[in-house]
Amino acid sequence: MPRDPASTAPTLEEVAALAGVSRSTVSRVVNRSPHVTDEAVLAVEEAIGRLGYVPNRAARSLASRKTHVVALVVPESTAKVFADPFFASVVQGIALYLADTDYTLNLLIASETDSNKIKRYLLGGNVDGALVVSHHSGDHSFANIGQSLPVVFGGRPLLEDIVDSYYVDVDNAGGARAVTQHLIESGRRRIATITGPLDMPPGVDRLSGWLSAVRGADLPDDLIEQADFTLAEATAAMRRILDRDPDVDAVFAASDQMAAGALTALRERGRRVPEDVAVAGFDGDYFSETSSPPLTTISQPATELGAKMAEVLVELMAGREVRRVTMMPTELVVRASTGS
Template sequence: MNTIAGHHAPTLEAVAEAAGVSRATVSRVVNGSPRVRGEVVEAVQKAIAELGYVPNRAARSLASSRTHSIALLVPEEVSRFFGDPYFASFTTGLDRRLADSEYVLNLVVARDDPDRKAVRYVRGGNVDGAIVVSHHSGHEFLAQLEGAVPVVFGGRPEAGISTDPYYVDVDNVAGGRLATEHLIGLGRRRIATIAGPEDMSAGVDRLAGFRAALDDAGLPSDAVGHGNFTAPGGAEAMRRLLDTHPDIDGLFVASDLMATGALGALATRGIRVPEDVAIVGYDDSPAATWGEVGLTTVSQPSELMGATTVDVLLRLLRGEPDVPHANIVPTTLVRRDSA
């Protein structure tokens, strides 16, 4: 017999008697069934609180084949994931939204997963669903998750990863265009970009928006460098751009973290921001306000994106019909000193 501190632990039957309902009704309330009237849910929850009833989650998981766990699968270097403020904010959004549910979040880091450990873990019944973030076009192993559990991607996945994915993203083409048009509106005419990785949809799409804005304005769009969404990568790309295009007067950088590196490289060469080169970043992360020059940036609400990703996955886990595959969160321009 179960006891707590020498006393009999309250049972499901005791809760049912206190609430004046059946044992089956209490079970449905405890398991979050939507098929219970609001006043009944309130009565059962009041009885649970008064009696101090604690559900046996292990037994419930065995009975329902549910683990009440969600995998956050990160096919990325650990230092990259933990060093980028975007991911910190995105994960905060995940965690805060999951706090209102019965699910816990399990972090699974698998850069290439050559032994398919991460895939086997997710497919092996250890989690009820998965969220995948920071995926690249070379991560075809993620396709093996399809059909095993509901999966939602943070960012639109490249072809080969999923045939009909559920994902949460911003319109990165529109964001790249918004940043570049702001620089054009300031009168800058030799505008360069430090684009993101070419194997990530965010890098490709932001570059496409940059080029579209310059093409529409009849301005050259050949000043392109590529970084890896890190500060050192942004600094190296900035140095290469200055060597090949010394007449740059405007710069769109596809992430705030890369922009901090670019600012350092410009300062080293005595180039003033914004007097000589106006800069617009992307993310509106804490990195945008780290330095002496506040960074004008395209805001993608990363915490909201994390919360929205959880919402989509929970809807799939509940078996709701007509859950949209593409879930797009709007961007805005945040103006600071750099442009």
């Protein structure tokens, strides 16, 4: 059962008793010693989560050697990471910020290996803190790491058990609402959307923004197709939309890369952009600038977001107080794909 929050703070001994290990084993886990079995690490981490135990970070710093290494964890495939300009910009921002510190960056592509292996690595004294980008709600691997290691998420976590985590995000719902409102104000009335994965915060929030705008204008809200932030899946999603309703006159895609995929499908069907169908995206990356026609989009500061993530983590690792939530601005950029 969860510990009564009104009682005194949980102790190391209580954690040891609940985990069924010795006090010294708990201390080694808290101090990220490599000389602990995987089973003991998992038992202690579970006990820490249940009791709400907060290790004394000052004591930990005296008991363990600083590595001056920061891990960037991306729970995606290698192919997706290196094909998406968002990741490149975030990594650039992180690296630029850390260049002026004593920390080096270690990139971990979490989907390419066992998630428990990544977790053991992070908690094994190999890094001083972690940044997690592009997390999914079904991935509980990093839910409790923040109990023992400073962690900052890129984007609002969806998991209920990490709602108190530190994160940096943009107003995805507000941006999606603004660009959809632009489509409405330009006279479009049958507006579709291609969402991102709905187990990820950007996918959920950008869909929410689109729904808010079309429902607020008393327009249909049934033309929804899901993709995975890739060009190929968005092209297929746009084809499905056209099959369902050939009279669609606008589409908001949850990323610029997906909006470029929508353009491909529209060209295949002989639909003109923006004369027949207006197209808008989200990100403000090179897909929006180089597509034909150039895309109306919501520009988000991905490089600055990465830098802010690194800044918050460095402050946490130094033991300083920082805000749990940092929101970055977005901007509507109107280009030829919406005709105004």
